[in-house]
Amino acid sequence: MEVSVMGSLQVNIGRNNDIGFFSFSKNLNTMECNLKNNHNYSKGCNFGRSLVWPSKSAFGFTLRSSATSENGVSFIPEKASNISRTIDCLKFYVGLPLDTVSNCNTINHTRAIATGLKALKLLGIDGVELPVYWGIAEKEAMGKYEWRSYLAVVEMVQKLGLKLHVSLCFHSSEEHEIQLPEWVSRVGESEPGIYFTDRSRLQCKKCLSLAVDDLPVLDGKTPVEVYKAFCDSFKSTFSGFLGSTITGISIGLGPEGELRYPSHHHSFNNSGAGEFQCYDKFMLGNLKQHAEMHGNPLWGLGGPHDAPSYNDLNPISSGFFMENGGSWESLYGNFFLCWYSSLLVSHGDRILSLAASSFKDVPISISAKVPLIHSWYKSRSHPSELAAGFYNTDNRAGYKAIAEIFSRNSCKMILPGMDLSDNHQSAVSLSSPEMLLRQITSSCRDHGVKISGQNLSALGDSSNFEQIKKVLLDENATTDLFTYQRMGAYFFSPEHFPLFAQCLCIMRIPVAASNRSYINSRSLKI
Numbered sequence: 001m002e003v004s005v006m007g008s009l010q011v012n013i014g015r016n017n018d019i020g021f022f023s024f025s026k027n028l029n030t031m032e033c034n035l036k037n038n039h040n041y042s043k044g045c046n047f048g049r050s051l052v053w054p055s056k057s058a059f060g061f062t063l064r065s066s067a068t069s070e071n072g073v074s075f076i077p078e079k080a081s082n083i084s085r086t087i088d089c090l091k092f093y094v095g096l097p098l099d100t101v102s103n104c105n106t107i108n109h110t111r112a113i114a115t116g117l118k119a120l121k122l123l124g125i126d127g128v129e130l131p132v133y134w135g136i137a138e139k140e141a142m143g144k145y146e147w148r149s150y151l152a153v154v155e156m157v158q159k160l161g162l163k164l165h166v167s168l169c170f171h172s173s174e175e176h177e178i179q180l181p182e183w184v185s186r187v188g189e190s191e192p193g194i195y196f197t198d199r200s201r202l203q204c205k206k207c208l209s210l211a212v213d214d215l216p217v218l219d220g221k222t223p224v225e226v227y228k229a230f231c232d233s234f235k236s237t238f239s240g241f242l243g244s245t246i247t248g249i250s251i252g253l254g255p256e257g258e259l260r261y262p263s264h265h266h267s268f269n270n271s272g273a274g275e276f277q278c279y280d281k282f283m284l285g286n287l288k289q290h291a292e293m294h295g296n297p298l299w300g301l302g303g304p305h306d307a308p309s310y311n312d313l314n315p316i317s318s319g320f321f322m323e324n325g326g327s328w329e330s331l332y333g334n335f336f337l338c339w340y341s342s343l344l345v346s347h348g349d350r351i352l353s354l355a356a357s358s359f360k361d362v363p364i365s366i367s368a369k370v371p372l373i374h375s376w377y378k379s380r381s382h383p384s385e386l387a388a389g390f391y392n393t394d395n396r397a398g399y400k401a402i403a404e405i406f407s408r409n410s411c412k413m414i415l416p417g418m419d420l421s422d423n424h425q426s427a428v429s430l431s432s433p434e435m436l437l438r439q440i441t442s443s444c445r446d447h448g449v450k451i452s453g454q455n456l457s458a459l460g461d462s463s464n465f466e467q468i469k470k471v472l473l474d475e476n477a478t479t480d481l482f483t484y485q486r487m488g489a490y491f492f493s494p495e496h497f498p499l500f501a502q503c504l505c506i507m508r509i510p511v512a513a514s515n516r517s518y519i520n521s522r523s524l525k526i
Contacts, residue, residue, distance in 0.1 A: 090472060090481070091482070093126060093165055093481065094484045095483055096129060097486060098173050099173070105137075106149055117157065128165070129167060130150070130154070133173070134170045134180065135181050136149075138181050139182055158241065158245040165248040166248070168231065170207060171252055179205075183219070184218065185205075193209070194218075198265070202266045204262040207254055208223050213351075215282065224350060243362055249364055250366075252368075253347070253348055256371075257368075259344065259348045259369065259371070259389075261388050263384070271426075272308060272313055273321060273384045273387050274388065279302065279303065284302065291335075296332075299336070306318075306327055315376070321386070323381065328393070355411070372417030374420070377431060379394075379430050380393060380394040397439075403447040404447055406449045412449065412452050412481075413452070415452070417456040418437065419457050419468050420464075421433070421470075423463075441477075450478065451480070454484075460496060460499065462499055
């Protein structure tokens with residue numbers, strides 16, 4: 001087997017003071033990844049045309065290529081049998097902007113999106129991820145769906161021959177002013193108990209409380225029934241694309257689409273552990289009933305009284321999460337944490353089952369996201385994870401139950417944070433994203449759950465890309481798809497885009513275990 005990588009990249013940056021946005025041009029002489037083996041199989045990333053970002057967008061660039069090459073680097077693995085991870089088992093996607101479709105149900109920066117898709121196609125990207133918001137598609141009234149703009153985006157992707165992963169989002173996006181449906185907000189005005197609530201009675205209106213999943217709080221319908229109808233309408237509308245252009249769907253499970261409680265929704269920083277979200281009337285009612293069933297009605301009056309506040313910067317120094325002698329290790333602590341985490345697991349199981357049944361006759365993958373809550377992971381109590389609903393401590397493996405529900409519903413797990421390394425974390429918060437990622441991955445492997453990866457940092461630098469390569473090329477890795485988040489002005493900036501292109505080109509090479517360290521040390525220089 002012979003593998004070669006050739007490339008050079010020059011970046012010229014200019015600023016247009018009259019227009020007010022920066023533009024840049026790239027001259028990619030050649031950036032190819034050619035693979036030849038005994039099956040005469042070849043695959044490459046070739047740039048053979050010029051793309052110009054439209055001046056009406058917030059950013060612009062020109063991508064050009066020519067026939068010459070320089071600074072060639074060649075790697076020859078010893079034996080084909082030594083290959084531990086090949087690119088054939090990995091797909092690479094890029095997330096489209098969260099506001100690709102605006103709150104007014106129009107496509108934002110249509111020309112820019114189209115040009116960006118062409119650039120990704122030339123780069124050899126397999127597909128893109130499109131967020132589809134409940135608050136946009138079913139905005140005005142229950143059962144009144146408007147898919148027109150989302151259909152237009154899917155058609156753009158199809159015409160370029162790219163694949164598409166759709167994320168069905170049952171949460172809001174404050175940054176882009178995308179709220180929950182207007183008719184749901186009206187329900188919330190008369191019944192505020194549909195939202196998660198913290199100890200200070202502050203509400204989180206980013207998504208609905210999981211305690212109302214099976215309660216007819218939405219004009220006589222349960223949230224699960226409404227979610228099911230939304231999925232059915234999507235399936236019917238996009239039936240001509242499912243299994244061809246649309247190859248995967250992820251289902252939203254909570255805030256930011258993740259399976260968790262919004263434990264930091266009123267936090268001024270993320271250094272603390274967050275707070276328990278169990279004070280809406282339906283959560284409290286469930287807790288009261290659960291405590292009475294266990295013969296301890298006083299345990300059902302509320303959450304732990306000695307839990308820290310959002311901005312307690314050292315949550316393990318005293319109270320509930322204290323390292324030694326904290327209430328989390330008491331009988332009451334175990335009772336509460338079992339109840340709190342079991343509701344999250346049941347909610348995840350319920351929504352995954354809904355998605356699996358809705359799309360069971362369609363040849364697509366179903367997935368959902370589990371967060372990488374790595375702060376305080378090296379402590380005994382793991383307070384950040386406990387507040388978010390994961391009963392995972394130094395003496396309890398909390399992700400087995402999560403992996404089980406994904407396995408039971410034949411769903412893939414999306415894990416963000418594959419770009420985070422322990423070396424770049426604060427020592428004060430005892431954080432370890434790498435150790436947590438290994439634990440969750442191990443639980444998935446034990447239960448036969450496939451994994452899709454994502455990055456967390458929006459400002460990717462060389463260290464982030466090195467970490468992504470390290471994780472994806474690990475011989476024990478189970479990841480079969482990686483989605484880079486996300487397309488936008490910074491993504492195509494001269495500070496970022498060359499690093500992304502370099503990382504992708506290196507990742508397109510099958511890597512022998514014996515040569516991995518050599519390749520990492522001789523990767524393309526920009």
